[in-house]
Amino acid sequence: MNQEMLERLSVITEEEREILNGRTEIDRTRYTKGDELITSRRTEVREAFHIDSGKMLEHGKLIRIRPHTRFVHFPKHKHNYIEVIYMCKGETTHMIDGETVILRTGELLFLNQHATQEILPAGEGDVAVNFIILPEFFDTAFEMMGEEENLLRDFLVGCLCNDTRYASFLHFKVADVLPVQNLVENMVWTLLNDQPNKRSINQVTMGLLFLQLMHYTDKISHTREGFDQRLIFQVLGYIDENYRDGELTELSSMLGYDIYWLSRMVKRLTGRTYKELLQIKRLNQAAFLLLNTRLAVADVALAVGYDNTSYFYRIFKARYQMSPKEYRKNNRAL
Numbered sequence: 001m002n003q004e005m006l007e008r009l010s011v012i013t014e015e016e017r018e019i020l021n022g023r024t025e026i027d028r029t030r031y032t033k034g035d036e037l038i039t040s041r042r043t044e045v046r047e048a049f050h051i052d053s054g055k056m057l058e059h060g061k062l063i064r065i066r067p068h069t070r071f072v073h074f075p076k077h078k079h080n081y082i083e084v085i086y087m088c089k090g091e092t093t094h095m096i097d098g099e100t101v102i103l104r105t106g107e108l109l110f111l112n113q114h115a116t117q118e119i120l121p122a123g124e125g126d127v128a129v130n131f132i133i134l135p136e137f138f139d140t141a142f143e144m145m146g147e148e149e150n151l152l153r154d155f156l157v158g159c160l161c162n163d164t165r166y167a168s169f170l171h172f173k174v175a176d177v178l179p180v181q182n183l184v185e186n187m188v189w190t191l192l193n194d195q196p197n198k199r200s201i202n203q204v205t206m207g208l209l210f211l212q213l214m215h216y217t218d219k220i221s222h223t224r225e226g227f228d229q230r231l232i233f234q235v236l237g238y239i240d241e242n243y244r245d246g247e248l249t250e251l252s253s254m255l256g257y258d259i260y261w262l263s264r265m266v267k268r269l270t271g272r273t274y275k276e277l278l279q280i281k282r283l284n285q286a287a288f289l290l291l292n293t294r295l296a297v298a299d300v301a302l303a304v305g306y307d308n309t310s311y312f313y314r315i316f317k318a319r320y321q322m323s324p325k326e327y328r329k330n331n332r333a334l
Contacts, residue, residue, distance in 0.1 A: 008192060032050060074118065080133075083117075094118070097168055104175065137206070215237070239278055283306045
């Protein structure tokens with residue numbers, strides 16, 4: 001990270017100064033309010049308290065960054081917003097829904113509103129930045145990711161729809177991925193400085209970040225949930241790269257799994273069969289080619305893996321409610 005930004009994020013905050021001067025726990029009035037504050041004081045320590053976006057974000061704001069509070073144990077809590085944590089320097093240890101997650105320099109941790117989190121004390125050299133984000137901030141990223149099936153998109157759906165079926169956190173070990181590091185640093189810089197149009201800039205940057213992360217299936221950490229997440233990323237990554245002729249038999253051989261077991265896992269974890277996922281990718285790519293090339297429809301069909309043009313017409317119309325020619329004509333005219 002840029003040294004100037006790192007120095008700004010490393011400055012001892014007022015809250016941290018109080019802790020260094022003898023305060024033994026976080027000041028919950030900084031994080032929650034009203035009935036929740038009273039309730040959190042009465043409940044047992046092991047129960048999670050709720051951090052309120054109303055205390056963390058200015059009225060009308062969708063995103064904010066703040067340095068992670070060091071030198072103190074951060075008790076079990078939830079938040080009514082999405083949190084993205086970027087480890088600028090050092091490391092922090094998190095307990096999330098019973099999993100221990102060690103976040104190291106350059107890594108990213110996404111948590112939705114359902115995650116229960118606890119954080120062990122960080123030292124002065126452990127500098128992390130927390131992105132506090134309301135779900136609607138991700139609308140642009142959601143649109144940029146398109147309709148293809150992937151775990152990040154599902155994570156967004158879970159956040160936007162408040163759906164507990166989806167993974168509550170995603171941990172990416174991307175310290176060595178330069179485009180990801182640059183995009184995160186761009187967002188931090190924009191939010192630290194009074195950059196004009198910073199909301200739009202950061203919404204697009206977040207979309208670019210998600211598009212980058214979609215290509216790094218091997219960077220998801222190994223946890224109980226992480227195995228399922230990693231497997232789906234591997235399947236979807238394979239489809240993304242091999243949609244024209246990718247076969248489940250080849251994929252199962254590459255991954256070292258029984259084909260019938262893999263087929264069942266794909267269905268269980270995505271709600272769709274491998275064939276359905278492959279078809280979605282092919283048709284999305286066909287739609288792109290129709291709008292961005294002059295290829296004949298038969299050539300588009302062949303380019304995405306269909307040598308039977310009649311079949312391609314039929315499934316394309318079933319998905320888009322119009323023929324490929326109509327799709328090209330109607331959407332190019334917009």
